[in-house]
Amino acid sequence: MADQPCIIGKAITIQGNVSGNEDLVVEGRIEGAIALSNHLTVERAGVVEADVEVEDLTVNGAVRGDIRATRSITINADARVVGNVAAPRIVIEDGALFKGRIEMQFDLPEGVRAD
């Protein structure tokens, strides 16, 4: 079944919790919460109003909510994101719109205080 990607199509709205262990592509709308141990892609037409916990997140559409990724968050040029994001790696492309707080997890060199 892994050959079939999990897609939420343009004309679909989900209100509630989505969880799972596979890649998910959102072209439609999800309101609620998403918890995924894999890659979440929000396509250009996609709208996510949810708290998101994933491994990797790629945003080409719109996301409102708090995002926590265990690996990376990529906010592409056409994306709009409002919320607080936390991940070890965060990329914001030129042209992307973002409002919120960013928290990257990393260690500063010795002797430098993080706060």
Next chain:
Amino acid sequence: MANTVIGSSIVIDGEITGEEDLEILGTVKGKIALKENLRVEKSGVVEADIATTTVTISGQVTGNILAGDKVELTAEGRMVGDIKSPRILIADGASFKGNIDMDA
């Protein structure tokens, strides 16, 4: 192929609404309201009330179904709940427990 696919490891707890075909290989609990066709595949588990045009069940469904056109329970399908639809097909080998109403 359906436009929207809920993969086999995906669990949705809530409400799915929409106007396109939906294919479920994972688990959906709550409510499904669709203007198009719904397919519950062999690995699919649905605990929800369903309102749609057609439903094809090869997996497991618990809940009531209201279909505008057709409900098909294939040989692998298992369903507990009431069905209301003008056309209902139950294949040899399917399991079903509930009421059927074919009044259009």
